[in-house]
Amino acid sequence: MEELRKTVSDVSELFTSKMEQFQQRLDNVSGTPSSQGNNLLATEFEAFKSSILFCLQNLQVQVEMLYKLQDDLEMRSRRKFLLLHGVMESKDESPSSIAKMLSVLLKCPDVSADSISRCHRLGIKRAAKTRPVLIKFRQHQLKEQVWSSKTHLKGTGITLSEFLTKSRHNLFMAARRQFGVSSCWTRDGNIFAIRSDGERHRISDKKDVDGAVASVPASASAQLPQPSQQSKDKGRKKVPTKDQ
Incomplete structure (x- = not known):
C-alpha cells in the first residue's frame, strides 16, 4: 500500500x-x-x-x-499484543518465565503461560541492543488489565508499549517530539496528546502535529503543561474500548 x-x-x-x-x-x-x-x-x-x-x-x-x-x-489485528522493553535476554527464557515476571511486577495473578498465545523476541539479535518481547494475550480483557497496570513498572527499567503499525509509530514519535514524552500516550492504537491549550486531543495524522507547530512558537512548546499520571490515566479511561 x-x-x-x-x-x-x-x-x-x-x-x-x-x-x-x-x-x-x-x-x-x-x-x-x-x-x-x-x-x-x-x-x-x-x-x-x-x-x-x-x-x-x-x-x-x-x-x-x-x-x-x-x-x-x-x-x-494487534489489539491483543503488547511490547515489553528492557528485559535482558537469556538463553533459558521462555513464555513461562516472561509471564511469571509480568505477574509479579504488575501484580496481575491472572497472567500465566496459558494466558499468552505468542511470546518471542522481535527483530534481529544484536550484542549492543536488547530486543523487545512481543506478547500476544489470548484475551483482550487481560491485555487491557496488564496495560492499565504498567505504572507498577516505574523505576524497574522495564516498559510496556502497544504494538503500533509503522505509520502510527512514526506519528507517535513525531507527537512526542513536539508535545513532550509525558504529554503523549496511546490507547488501543489511538494516539492522544495534551496540546498547548491544556486539552487532550486525538492525533490522527501529521496535520494534527504540524498544525500545532504552526500555531505554537518553539519557545512556548517547551513550556507545555505536563499532565500528572493520575490525570493522564483519568483521561484514558474516557476512551471507550471494545472487548472481544
Whole structure:
C-alpha cells in the first residue's frame, strides 16, 4: 500500500512537470502567425490538463482512504499484543518465565503461560541492543488489565508499549517530539496528546502535529503543561474500548 501511494504521487508529479513544460512551449509560440490555431490548441490543452488533474486528485483521495482502512484493520489485528522493553535476554527464557515476571511486577495473578498465545523476541539479535518481547494475550480483557497496570513498572527499567503499525509509530514519535514524552500516550492504537491549550486531543495524522507547530512558537512548546499520571490515566479511561 505504501508503494502504491508513492507511485500515485510520482505519477502526479510527472504529469504536472510535463504539462508545465508543454505550457511553456505553447506560450512561446502563441505570438506566431498561426496564433488562432495555437489558441484552440491551448484551450484543448487546458481542458485536458484539468481533466487529468481532477482524476489524479480523486485517485490520491481514494488511495489515502484505502491506506487508512488497511492501517485500521492492521491495528485492530494487534489489539491483543503488547511490547515489553528492557528485559535482558537469556538463553533459558521462555513464555513461562516472561509471564511469571509480568505477574509479579504488575501484580496481575491472572497472567500465566496459558494466558499468552505468542511470546518471542522481535527483530534481529544484536550484542549492543536488547530486543523487545512481543506478547500476544489470548484475551483482550487481560491485555487491557496488564496495560492499565504498567505504572507498577516505574523505576524497574522495564516498559510496556502497544504494538503500533509503522505509520502510527512514526506519528507517535513525531507527537512526542513536539508535545513532550509525558504529554503523549496511546490507547488501543489511538494516539492522544495534551496540546498547548491544556486539552487532550486525538492525533490522527501529521496535520494534527504540524498544525500545532504552526500555531505554537518553539519557545512556548517547551513550556507545555505536563499532565500528572493520575490525570493522564483519568483521561484514558474516557476512551471507550471494545472487548472481544
